[in-house]
Amino acid sequence: MRTQEVQHPARVVPLAFLIAILIGTAVLMLPVAHAQATGAPWIVALFTAVSAVCVTGLVTVDTGTYWSPFGQWVILVLFQIGGFGMMTAATLLGLMVNRSLRLRTRLTMQAETHTLGLGDVTSVAKLVFVVTLVVELLVALALIFRLRSAYALPWPDAVWSGVFHAISAFNNAGFSIHADGLVRYASDAFILSPIMLAIVIGGLGLPVLHDLRNKLGDPHHWSVHTKLTLLGSAVLLVGGALILLVFEWANPRTLGPMSIADKVLSAVFASVSARTAGFNAIDIGGLTHESLGLHYLLMFIGGGSAGTAGGVKVGTAMILMLLVIAEIRGRMDTEAFGRRISQSSQRQAITVLVLGSAVVVLGTVFVLHTTDIATDKVIFEVISAFGTVGLSTGITADLPASAQLMLALLMYIGRVGTITLAASLALGEHRMPYRYPEEHPVVG
Amino acid sequence: MRTQEVQHPARVVPLAFLIAILIGTAVLMLPVAHAQATGAPWIVALFTAVSAVCVTGLVTVDTGTYWSPFGQWVILVLFQIGGFGMMTAATLLGLMVNRSLRLRTRLTMQAETHTLGLGDVTSVAKLVFVVTLVVELLVALALIFRLRSAYALPWPDAVWSGVFHAISAFNNAGFSIHADGLVRYASDAFILSPIMLAIVIGGLGLPVLHDLRNKLGDPHHWSVHTKLTLLGSAVLLVGGALILLVFEWANPRTLGPMSIADKVLSAVFASVSARTAGFNAIDIGGLTHESLGLHYLLMFIGGGSAGTAGGVKVGTAMILMLLVIAEIRGRMDTEAFGRRISQSSQRQAITVLVLGSAVVVLGTVFVLHTTDIATDKVIFEVISAFGTVGLSTGITADLPASAQLMLALLMYIGRVGTITLAASLALGEHRMPYRYPEEHPVVG
Numbered sequence: 001m002r003t004q005e006v007q008h009p010a011r012v013v014p015l016a017f018l019i020a021i022l023i024g025t026a027v028l029m030l031p032v033a034h035a036q037a038t039g040a041p042w043i044v045a046l047f048t049a050v051s052a053v054c055v056t057g058l059v060t061v062d063t064g065t066y067w068s069p070f071g072q073w074v075i076l077v078l079f080q081i082g083g084f085g086m087m088t089a090a091t092l093l094g095l096m097v098n099r100s101l102r103l104r105t106r107l108t109m110q111a112e113t114h115t116l117g118l119g120d121v122t123s124v125a126k127l128v129f130v131v132t133l134v135v136e137l138l139v140a141l142a143l144i145f146r147l148r149s150a151y152a153l154p155w156p157d158a159v160w161s162g163v164f165h166a167i168s169a170f171n172n173a174g175f176s177i178h179a180d181g182l183v184r185y186a187s188d189a190f191i192l193s194p195i196m197l198a199i200v201i202g203g204l205g206l207p208v209l210h211d212l213r214n215k216l217g218d219p220h221h222w223s224v225h226t227k228l229t230l231l232g233s234a235v236l237l238v239g240g241a242l243i244l245l246v247f248e249w250a251n252p253r254t255l256g257p258m259s260i261a262d263k264v265l266s267a268v269f270a271s272v273s274a275r276t277a278g279f280n281a282i283d284i285g286g287l288t289h290e291s292l293g294l295h296y297l298l299m300f301i302g303g304g305s306a307g308t309a310g311g312v313k314v315g316t317a318m319i320l321m322l323l324v325i326a327e328i329r330g331r332m333d334t335e336a337f338g339r340r341i342s343q344s345s346q347r348q349a350i351t352v353l354v355l356g357s358a359v360v361v362l363g364t365v366f367v368l369h370t371t372d373i374a375t376d377k378v379i380f381e382v383i384s385a386f387g388t389v390g391l392s393t394g395i396t397a398d399l400p401a402s403a404q405l406m407l408a409l410l411m412y413i414g415r416v417g418t419i420t421l422a423a424s425l426a427l428g429e430h431r432m433p434y435r436y437p438e439e440h441p442v443v444g
Numbered sequence: 445m446r447t448q449e450v451q452h453p454a455r456v457v458p459l460a461f462l463i464a465i466l467i468g469t470a471v472l473m474l475p476v477a478h479a480q481a482t483g484a485p486w487i488v489a490l491f492t493a494v495s496a497v498c499v500t501g502l503v504t505v506d507t508g509t510y511w512s513p514f515g516q517w518v519i520l521v522l523f524q525i526g527g528f529g530m531m532t533a534a535t536l537l538g539l540m541v542n543r544s545l546r547l548r549t550r551l552t553m554q555a556e557t558h559t560l561g562l563g564d565v566t567s568v569a570k571l572v573f574v575v576t577l578v579v580e581l582l583v584a585l586a587l588i589f590r591l592r593s594a595y596a597l598p599w600p601d602a603v604w605s606g607v608f609h610a611i612s613a614f615n616n617a618g619f620s621i622h623a624d625g626l627v628r629y630a631s632d633a634f635i636l637s638p639i640m641l642a643i644v645i646g647g648l649g650l651p652v653l654h655d656l657r658n659k660l661g662d663p664h665h666w667s668v669h670t671k672l673t674l675l676g677s678a679v680l681l682v683g684g685a686l687i688l689l690v691f692e693w694a695n696p697r698t699l700g701p702m703s704i705a706d707k708v709l710s711a712v713f714a715s716v717s718a719r720t721a722g723f724n725a726i727d728i729g730g731l732t733h734e735s736l737g738l739h740y741l742l743m744f745i746g747g748g749s750a751g752t753a754g755g756v757k758v759g760t761a762m763i764l765m766l767l768v769i770a771e772i773r774g775r776m777d778t779e780a781f782g783r784r785i786s787q788s789s790q791r792q793a794i795t796v797l798v799l800g801s802a803v804v805v806l807g808t809v810f811v812l813h814t815t816d817i818a819t820d821k822v823i824f825e826v827i828s829a830f831g832t833v834g835l836s837t838g839i840t841a842d843l844p845a846s847a848q849l850m851l852a853l854l855m856y857i858g859r860v861g862t863i864t865l866a867a868s869l870a871l872g873e874h875r876m877p878y879r880y881p882e883e884h885p886v887v888g
């Protein structure tokens with residue numbers, strides 16, 4: 001029992017990420033990875049490795065000029081491994097939990113539903129591999145074609161930029177080889193659209209992609225998880241874009257000078273990107289206070305479970321919302337689409353919310369204690385790190401080392417998952433053969 | 445069934461508070477309430493009435509100089525009614541819920557525990573009345589004695605100040621007749637201690653006071669609610685004071701110039717006061733960013749249920765923490781002190797947290813949209829209003845009318861309670877004779 005506990009897959013994931021980060025740090029410290037061939041300081045290499053493996057995209061140095069082509073390749077490989085690894089691992093963990101639940105459910109003779117009917121380990125990895133390859137290839141081709149035809153980039157530059165940004169987009173990594181992100185393409189729908197597509201597909205998560213691939217024309221048989229994630233994503237995407245349009249319409253530092261079509265394009269892109277991808281086509285530092293506040297929310301929620309997205313996840317937010325609705329309406333069950341949400345799912349959702357909030361609050365207070373930077377910018381950077389978003393108001397590079405290490409820790413916690421991490425640190429399960437009598441404490 | 449729904453007591457509370465606010469506004473608009481006898485503008489009168497009835501203490505004008513003695517009496521009566529009304533109403537609502545739960549529990553033959561064994565409506569009101577009168581009287585006497593002996597105030601001034609601040613403290617109202625709050629008494633333990641005592645007793649809530657009165661020497665038979673509230677309050681009080689000491693120790697605008705004894709006194713008082721009372725003995729505008737962040741948390745959590753305190757309540761926070769611990773440790777039940785917390789209590793706690801967070805986020809974004817004030821100050825004011833705390837960084841008086849009305853709305857929502865309000869606005873319960881099949885969506 002003891003040895004089994006140690007080898008439990010939920011404990012393997014935090015360890016695997018840690019090893020990838022350490023290897024990445026070591027490689028990035030090699031002189032060959034640095035543009036000046038002098039070898040990067042350990043804190044720069046560590047921060048970059050964490051940011052890449054955790055597909056965040058926060059940087060303390062400019063990716064395109066600080067690192068050599070080799071260094072940029074290393075970063076690319078790190079975020080591809082990070083994205084692929086998490087997508088596979090999270091799906092497998094989900095499958096395991098689900099299988100044991102399904103078994104238990106069958107024994108108690110209740111209804112059975114297939115959230116994930118994905119088969120075994122190999123086929124999950126295969127599916128992730130195929131989806132990754134196909135999406136990245138198509139998006140890279142689209143970007144290369146556009147960069148050649150509209151910007152007349154030389155072939156090597158176009159290919160490198162196309163491949164880098166396609167992989168970065170699908171993995172929701174948010175790394176760009178340009179210091180200003182994608183601001184130079186802010187009005188180019190032929191660049192931004194393929195990138196948005198890659199972001200959204202990667203960010204929906206494998207359970208949703210699996211349902212879409214196998215039962216695209218049969219929405220009635222989609223799992224509740226798929227329906228919740230798609231509905232929530234659509235609401236957040238459209239709602240976020242509309243609110244940003246309202247808040248930024250006349251802001252001279254962002255949407256103000258743009259044509260109406262460009263305003264809409266930029267708002268949609270910002271809304272898509274805020275929920276974890278982290279590319280910016282407008283200047284984040286120029287956003288109004290209220291748009292920053294909206295970003296807090298979008299970045300904290302993030303994308304779909306078991307995908308390349310971060311945050312507490314759309315499914316979690318939807319379950320919490322359904323729970324609140326049920327409580328307000330006085331319903332006994334939390335329901336969605338003709339199913340009731342299991343107690344264990346609800347309790348997980350709450351745990352994710354509470355732990356996530358606690359991490360953000362503690363991280364914010366810690367960083368505030370190390371600097372004199374305005375609170376709204378610190379909150380932004382902390383949520384961006386925790387949500388593995390990578391958007392920045394521009395303060396990260398100037399933070400003291402202790403604050404940068406805190407951001408690195410937040411990226412790691414955010415990516416590995418608060419529950420996974422907490423569970424793997426906990427002292428292990430204490431099963432008891434009895435239950436305590438029930439009590440109804442006062443609430444609110 | 446229809447008529448019964450309309451008259452449900454949970455719907456009476458929001459209405460009663462609304463009526464008290466409207467009457468208070470009308471009276472405060474009378475010329476006799478105004479120091480210059482010209483009649484206050486409606487927005488000033490409304491904001492003050494809401495702040496008083498909802499025992500918050502946020503003000504747009506200086507209580508001691510803007511209002512006439514009559515006006516100050518009106519404010520005193522309003523927050524006494526608000527505190528007494530909420531304490532009684534919340535206890536009665538809790539009793540009802542508990543009684544129906546207990547009945548249900550008995551029918552299903554599970555264990556029975558007495559959270560509230562308070563008897564009928566009259567005896568609840570009587571208990572609230574006695575506790576209120578005794579505490580307010582003793583604290584007022586202590587304050588008057590000190591103001592006479594140490595400050596040589598004339599009798600009328602000493603009595604008025606003592607009575608006003610005693611009632612304000614017990615009701616966690618936070619109103620003061622001094623423009624700078626209690627800064628002038630920042631190093632006087634004989635003034636601050638009785639006030640802290642009144643704050644804490646009023647803020648624990650009636651269920652806790654009832655347990656303490658009837659079973660003071662028998663902690664084993666305290667309800668889980670009492671144990672959770674006392675433990676949580678102690679941890680927040682001590683922890684808050686310690687963290688404030690660390691963050692403010694050398695701050696020249698707050699604790700920096702004080703002696704060590706005064707630093708400790710001020711930190712303890714600030715920690716007690718932040719969780720809903722809203723008196724300030726140090727300058728809130730001079731706090732460090734990280735101390736403001738700590739205040740967000742303390743103000744949001746607030747005090748005990750069914751008392752004069754606001755916030756989401758200590759009991760709620762404790763239940764959520766226990767739930768998270770249970771989830772991390774892989775326990776089936778959420779447990780505390782040898783009892784398991786009922787599913788319904790857990791679901792209520794989550795609802796309070798989610799609705800409270802949503803209200804704070806929406807309120808913040810709204811106020812940010814109306815002004816150019818720094819985000820950290822806006823968040824502070826919004827949480828202070830929602831938690832009916834009344835501490836201020838000093839921005840409230842300068843906010844545009846729309847933002848002031850939003851703060852008034854937040855005070856009302858915070859005081860009446862998100863769940864009570866949401867439930868009374870909901871379309872009524874739809875009971876269905878069947879349950880949907882269960883599903884386990886992916887989380888996190």
Ligand SMILES: [K+]
Pocket residue numbers: 055056057172173174276277278388389390
């Ligand atoms: K990212």
Ligand SMILES: [K+]
Pocket residue numbers: 499500501616617618720721722832833834
């Ligand atoms: K107050």
